[in-house]
Amino acid sequence: MYYRKSGKVGVNDPSGEDNKGQLRELVDGDIAPGLIGYLDGRPVGWISLGPRGDYLKLRRSPVMKPVDDADVWSIVCTYVDKAHRGLGAQRRLLSAAIDFARDNGVRMLEAYPVDKPERSHDDFMFFGSRSLYERAGFTEVVRRSPTRVVMRRRLRPSRRQTSQQPMTRLDSG
Numbered sequence: 001m002y003y004r005k006s007g008k009v010g011v012n013d014p015s016g017e018d019n020k021g022q023l024r025e026l027v028d029g030d031i032a033p034g035l036i037g038y039l040d041g042r043p044v045g046w047i048s049l050g051p052r053g054d055y056l057k058l059r060r061s062p063v064m065k066p067v068d069d070a071d072v073w074s075i076v077c078t079y080v081d082k083a084h085r086g087l088g089a090q091r092r093l094l095s096a097a098i099d100f101a102r103d104n105g106v107r108m109l110e111a112y113p114v115d116k117p118e119r120s121h122d123d124f125m126f127f128g129s130r131s132l133y134e135r136a137g138f139t140e141v142v143r144r145s146p147t148r149v150v151m152r153r154r155l156r157p158s159r160r161q162t163s164q165q166p167m168t169r170l171d172s173g
Contacts, residue, residue, distance in 0.1 A: 035100060037080070037093045045080040047093040049073055049101060052110065063148045064112045067141050072152065073101050075111040078128045090128065094136050102158045109153045111138060116147040 037045035052074045058064045064074075075097060080089045101109055115130035130140075130149060138151040 034077075035093060035096050037089055037096070039084060039089065043081075044084040045089045045093050046078070047075065047097045048077040049075045049097050049109070063145045064150065065144075067110075067150055070108055072108040072110040073106045075109060076127070090132060091135070094128070094132060098136065098153070098155065102155045105158075107155050107157075109138070109155060110141075111151050112148060113151060114147060115143075115149045 033050060034046055034048035036043050037047075050073060052058060052066070052072050055074055055076055058074060058076070059066070075094075078090055078093060080093070098109065111128065111133050113128045113130045113133050127148070130151070133151045133153075136153065138153040141150045141152050143149045
């Protein structure tokens with residue numbers, strides 16, 4: 001919910017219950033604020049995406065402010081449980097997010113990954129890495145920080161339009 005709010009909201013503010021309620025309101029209002037990845041029936045990851053305009057914090061961000069007036073969906077957060085990292089779950093979540101966006105008529109996805117030579121602490125990788133997005137067909141649009149880039153991927157129209165489904169399975173069954 002952090003990027004959906006405007007004004008000064010610290011990432012460590014004790015607003016967890018309020019955020020849960022607001023997230024529940026989005027889902028109850030038929031807005032899928034992201035996708036949950038399951039492995040063997042258990043949630044192991046999350047990716048948050050939606051229309052750029054839904055993320056009020058992006059408007060004034062020095063790094064993530066609008067590049068242009070293109071109609072884009074933003075990916076603002078991706079997370080995989082520590083016990084399931086290194087198994088390709090994040091890559092599969094991103095692939096599912098691309099499919100979900102395409103199935104919902106999106107033509108341009110935008111992300112704001114970390115791009116630096118040394119490894120970052122896992123706590124700071126909720127934007128994902130540049131290499132994750134490059135492997136998924138995203139290209140750099142602008143660099144406003146030595147360690148962060150804005151990347152985009154153009155999507156071709158879906159052959160099928162599906163209803164919003166805010167979950168994806170990461171296992172083969």
